[in-house]
Amino acid sequence: MLSDNVLREISRIFIGDIPVNIEGISYNYRYKTGGELVDIFNNEFGFSDVYESGFPSRWYYVQSCLGLLQSIGELESFLSYMLNENYLALDMNLTKVESVKCKKDIINFINKIARVDGISLQLKNNKICIVKEDNDLEEIGHGGFAKVYRRKSNDIVEKHLYEELYEDKSIVSRFKREFEITQSLKNLNGIVEVYEYKKEDNIYTMKFYEQTLEDYVNANNLSDKEKVLIIKNILSIMAQVHEMSIIHRDLSPSNIFYQDSKIVIGDFGLGKNLNLLYSHQTMLTKALGRYQYCDPEQFMLLREGDKKSDVYSLGRVINFIMTKNPMANNHIFKSVTEKACSTVKAVRYNDAKELLNAINKSINFHENEQNIENIKSSIARGEYNEQINMYISEMSIDKVLKSLCEMKNFDHALYEYIKVDNELALKVVNQLAEEYTQNRLKWEDYDKIADFMFKVVNNMNFSFAIREIAANVINYVAKSINRFGVQEKVKKLINEGVEPLIEEILQD
Secondary structure, three states: OOOHHHHHHHHHHHOOOOOEEEOOEEEOOOOOOHHHHHHHHHHHHOOOOOOOOOOOOHHHHHHHHHHHHHHOOOHHHHHHHHOOHHHHHHHHOOOHHHHHHHHHHHHHHHHHHHHHHOEEEEEEOOEEEEEEHHHHEEEEEEOOOEEEEEEOOOOEEEEEEOHHHOOOHHHHHHHHHHHHHHHHOOOOOOEOOEEEEEHHHOEEEEEOOOOEHHHHHHHOOOOHHHHHHHHHHHHHHHHHHHHOOEEOOOOOHHHEEEEOOEEEEOOOOOOEEOOOOOOOOOOOHHHOOOHHHOOHHHHHOHHHOOHHHHHHHHHHHHHHHHHOOOOOOOOOOHHHHHHHOOOOHHHOOOOHHHHHHHHHHHHHHHHOOHHHHHHHHHHHOOOOOHHHHHHHHOOOHHHHHHHHHHOOOHHHHHHHHHOOOHHHHHHHHHHHHHHHHHOOOOHHHHHHHHHHHHHHHOOOOOOHHHHHHHHHHHHHHHHHOOOHHHHHHHHHHHHHOOOHHHHHHHHO
């Protein structure tokens, strides 16, 4: 219930006695005489007053009328009348566009006054609702900078910056930038719809979405077709965002929404427009993207985030959609997400568009069984290309070992596959070192394994840990399996010069 003080201020605004000042803009209702005010309340709200001698002051008369309307539950009708866009345009001589902004500004102005009563005015279906703040706001989330509330009265979401951060100009600026970046993307389908930024309260409003992608995927057993459609929709949206030189830096299934079979991306709280430079680089670990989805370089230093950081997060999102686990890549897009999530940034796709193209190529690859035979022929000819990369990435380690032993030039293809990424190389070489001892191999198969490991040892770009494993495999084949050809290659390698620690392993 609005107090007399608040009703008095609303009355003074309506009769034209005081202006409404919002961020340097002043709005003035037209001055209204006592007779005009009586006519308004008689004609619009069923009063039967008479304007005559002894009429009270205009503001007191209006306040009394508002008090009576409030007592019978009709105050919202007056406020809807007072704030009707057509009425504002006529009363203040505004254009239609101006009256829309005027309406929002006056509501915000009145809400600041009504805050003392714990009451606010909210729009629902273009009508004014008077709501009690404690009952109307439902907390639905929180993050490093802000709490997120849903208004029950109109299903609009409000994001409130934490009060303890009000004095931190860099955080306030970043919070506002989140709104501005999201608003700048309003012409794209698939971006959260934001409405208004309330500077003095450090609040902005947006559309409410009922379900996150995280909730939707976890709650349903999706078909492969639906998973692929969701992935392509997300990448299509982010490809457009990247084309506008904007990055998200906080992508995860918890800030991607799924509603009415549509994907919507939100929460650009760590977003950045690459066409602009910002002086503030405040690092808040608690505000960084969710650990499992965050580019490691960005996690250590936020300003390192770029389009490839989004690519890393999108790779993890794809894993989650396909397996319900962001870390698991045992799915048809394994080769794509391995590249997208490489810890070596140079290996990743440049942006979401390249990632989308890779997904489409993977889909086409899996739909054409003839591709496998063509790829095997390419490998036998000593070639290496993206399709071969995809083919190897989806092999189990036992199949890799079998191909290394049986397929012509597979050692060359496998070497090309691992040489661009130390993390991947360590994984493959270590798994091979464990796998080949568990299988019954022909004598000549050991030679082929050793030949591959020689390639690894000779590449100084690989870490010592990788080359150490390879050297141990070579030593085992030369000494324990007693392969003469491998022994001769070891002698040649030592004679040509190899670092002491590797030489020690080979001669052990």
